[in-house]
Amino acid sequence: MNLPKSPLRTLQPGNGYRLPAEAYYDQDWFIREQKQLFRRSWNFVCETRDIKEPGDYLTATIGGEPIVVVRDESGRVRAFHNICRHRGAKLLDDQGNCNKIVCPYHRWQYQLDGSLRNVPQQVKQLPDLDLDDWGLVPVALANWQGLLFVNPDGQAAAFDDWLADIPDLLDAFEPSRLQVLCEGTFEFSANWKFYIENHVDWYHLWYTHPETLRMWGHHKGQMLQTGSHWASFEPLRPGHPSMTPDLEAINGLSERQQQNGAHLLFPNLTLFTGATYFATGVVIPLAPDRTQMRFRALVEPNQEIPADIAQIMLQAFQEITEVEDAGMTERLQATVQSDAFSVGPMTLDHEAPIAHLHDAYLAVFTR
Ligand code: FES
Numbered sequence: 001m002n003l004p005k006s007p008l009r010t011l012q013p014g015n016g017y018r019l020p021a022e023a024y025y026d027q028d029w030f031i032r033e034q035k036q037l038f039r040r041s042w043n044f045v046c047e048t049r050d051i052k053e054p055g056d057y058l059t060a061t062i063g064g065e066p067i068v069v070v071r072d073e074s075g076r077v078r079a080f081h082n083i084c085r086h087r088g089a090k091l092l093d094d095q096g097n098c099n100k101i102v103c104p105y106h107r108w109q110y111q112l113d114g115s116l117r118n119v120p121q122q123v124k125q126l127p128d129l130d131l132d133d134w135g136l137v138p139v140a141l142a143n144w145q146g147l148l149f150v151n152p153d154g155q156a157a158a159f160d161d162w163l164a165d166i167p168d169l170l171d172a173f174e175p176s177r178l179q180v181l182c183e184g185t186f187e188f189s190a191n192w193k194f195y196i197e198n199h200v201d202w203y204h205l206w207y208t209h210p211e212t213l214r215m216w217g218h219h220k221g222q223m224l225q226t227g228s229h230w231a232s233f234e235p236l237r238p239g240h241p242s243m244t245p246d247l248e249a250i251n252g253l254s255e256r257q258q259q260n261g262a263h264l265l266f267p268n269l270t271l272f273t274g275a276t277y278f279a280t281g282v283v284i285p286l287a288p289d290r291t292q293m294r295f296r297a298l299v300e301p302n303q304e305i306p307a308d309i310a311q312i313m314l315q316a317f318q319e320i321t322e323v324e325d326a327g328m329t330e331r332l333q334a335t336v337q338s339d340a341f342s343v344g345p346m347t348l349d350h351e352a353p354i355a356h357l358h359d360a361y362l363a364v365f366t367r
């Protein structure tokens with residue numbers, strides 16, 4: 001593995017805790033991770049519902065790469081590097097609708113299928129330019145149940161192979177059919193990997209969430225690894241009401257799928273499922289010690305939703321993930337640069353998914 005030039009201080013290994021402390025705060029590590037992990041992975045970017053009409057577009061930065069996804073005139077969704085072929089200016093910002101993509105710098109114009117259509121003063125100033133040679137550079141794009149993923153490098157595993165058994169486990173939720181109940185974004189001051197490790201850490205459930213997750217039977221939970229991903233389900237404890245009793249059940253779920261589900265699509269898409277909801281939470285690295293979480297909950301369409309349910313769901317989510325989970329990751333970030341920071345013994349079963357996560361992470365740097 002290509003380790004950073006700075007001397008490494010390897011953590012005392014617990015059961016499979018493999019990463020050096022630098023992985024959580026070093027800027028060189030962060031840049032290499034952006035290039036070697038995120039630019040070569042399948043990254044969740046948005047849902048098809050976010051770019052519903054022809055001309056709708058949404059921009060994102062994936063592993064430092066400016067990307068745009070756009071629905072063309074024929075209704076097909078495409079992804080491109082959001083970079084002008086003339087001098088490389090960033091083309092589009094945020095999200096919106098356009099009938100062509102116009103570079104603000106010298107106004108080269110591209111069609112929604114990425115082809116270059118018009119170049120100002122072409123005849124006199126760029127007489128040899130062949131428009132066909134200078135279309136936008138496409139980015140690999142895949143759709144699972146209305147969730148759109150891009151792979152800037154196009155070199156990673158074929159999308160279906162990468163998904164492994166996730167469709168068998170979660171297709172029944174049919175998220176593209178569901179409606180948005182609520183969504184939110186928050187930022188926190190910790191490395192993104194601390195958050196993902198916490199997401200697959202079963203041990204903390206009892207102690208970090210003693211109240212908010214008390215209705216779930218953690219001792220009866222089931223965890224599965226599939227490919228680089230992780231899935232988990234746990235039943236309600238007898239006598240406890242579910243988290244959202246006022247919502248309609250999603251049709252067609254198995255008994256296990258109606259339980260509390262927490263899952264990870266490696267590297268950074270967390271999913272939360274239950275009898276009445278399917279939620280995405282994408283964990284976006286902003287800096288070595290700064291991370292953004294974007295959350296959206298989907299529920300069965302065509303139901304009367306009590307007015308306060310969206311707010312209750314959002315508040316519960318923020319309490320669990322922002323206050324409790326991200327709060328703990330900030331406690332790790334606060335100590336990770338200390339000479340005294342180390343990882344000691346880890347629980348046999350409950351923290352084993354962290355070892356799998358590190359295996360998947362390190363494999364990226366050795367392939
Ligand atoms: S950089 Fe886009 S037109 Fe010049």
Ligand SMILES: [Fe+2]
Pocket residue numbers: 198199204205208209320325
């Ligand atoms: Fe948690």
